[in-house]
Amino acid sequence: MSSQKRITLFVEDALSKEDDSVPLQTVAAQCQSPSHPSDHITRLAESKPPRTRSRYPVKRLPEEVRLVPVISGSPWNHYERKYRLDGGSSFGIIIPRDGKGRQSMIRTISGSNLDEQIQNIRQLSHENIVKNIEIYISSDQDYYLISEFMPVSLMHLCQAPIYPTEPQLSSILHQVLMGVEFLLTHGLVHEQLSCANVLMDFDGDVKICDIEHCSSSGKVAKLRDSFSRMVMRLMDKKKDKEATVGLTQPQNWSRDAFELFTMTTTSPNIKELLQHKFMEKKDKQKLIWLVPAILMTAYHRIEFDTSTQGTPL
Structure with missing residues (x-):
């Protein structure tokens, strides 16, 4: 690990009131690298900005919920990029420079609704949402998100010659819907769900990876359309996502599977889909051997980093 210390921002006095938080723009402006970490802390204490209302405040959370930390400085002081993996969504794969710890994924965050994105990333945690570890704000005000490593996406499954069995398909869809339902209970709609942003690991866990794209103003109709197209790609490799x-070839699937697919095009009710008879076929254990098969047979676009220093994505 580099000797340069990391300084965690978003100090949790923002949680002292339900509707107060430090705006991201103020935090980013304070992220210029000081000559010494203690200088940075002193400046924050001496010139603390007036408390202002943010459009997307950090809500009061249960004590057991740990907010994803926001850290001032470049992630490349602490991590080294090994390669980039493109499976529809693009991630850098990194390892700690001190050799301790496992590989993780990194990607940049941007957009006009950056406040809302960061607040969603920091607060939301669920077994079917990719676990976010740290957010870095560099001196040039670039935002980097570090997440747990997931080896494949559902896009890789679409690029492999094999189809999921019905117990595998049922388990995949059930886990995706559980993640979607969790987001809906928090007032967030994921309009752009796809095979590219749903990831799988060697334990058979299926997780949505880009909750920063969810919005409280999202349209459920767009969620339904994106989910039905994702299911279509998993059941029919000949179909393009825009088709x-x-x-x-519906005859390749059981009546229950085809009926569930039809429901995805007409029903926005997630609970109805979760309670469908096809979901009784789910078997997470049967996903464990599917991931290695995907890794061996799917098309992967990998860019190796041959430099000695980590570089921006």
Whole structure:
């Protein structure tokens, strides 16, 4: 690990009131690298900005919920990028420079609603949402998100010659819907759900990776359309994601599977989909051997980093 100390921002006095927080713009402006870490802390104490209301405050959370820390400085002082993996969504794969710890994923965060994105990332945690570890704000005000490593996406499954069995498909869809339901209970709609942003690991866990793209103003109709297109790609590799929703060979699937697919095009009710008979076939254990098979047979676009220093994504 570099000797340069990391300084965690978003001090938790923002939690002292339900509707107060330090705006991201103020934090980013204070992220210029000081000559010494203690100088930075002193400046924050002496010139603390007036408390202002943020459009997206950090809500009061249960004590057991740990906020994802926001850290001032470059992630490349502490991590080394090994390669970039492109499976529809692009991630850098990194390892700690001190050799301690496992590999993680890193990507940049940007957009006009950056406040809302960061607050969602910091607060939301669920077994079917990719675990976020740290957020870095560099001196040039670039935002980097470090997350747990997940080896494949559902896009890789689409690029592999094999299809999921019905117990595997049921387990994949059940876990995705559990993640979607969790987001909806927090007033967030994921309009752009796809095979590219749903990831899998060697334990058979299926997780949504980009909750920063969720919005409280999202349209459920767009969520339903994106989910039905994701299901279509998993059940029919011949179909393009932009094609008319449907299956070219429905006879390859059971009546229950086809009925569930049809429901995804008409029903926005997640609970109805979770309670469908097809979900009784789910078997997470059967996903464990699917991931290695995908890794061996799917097309992967990998860019190796041959430099000795980590570089921006």
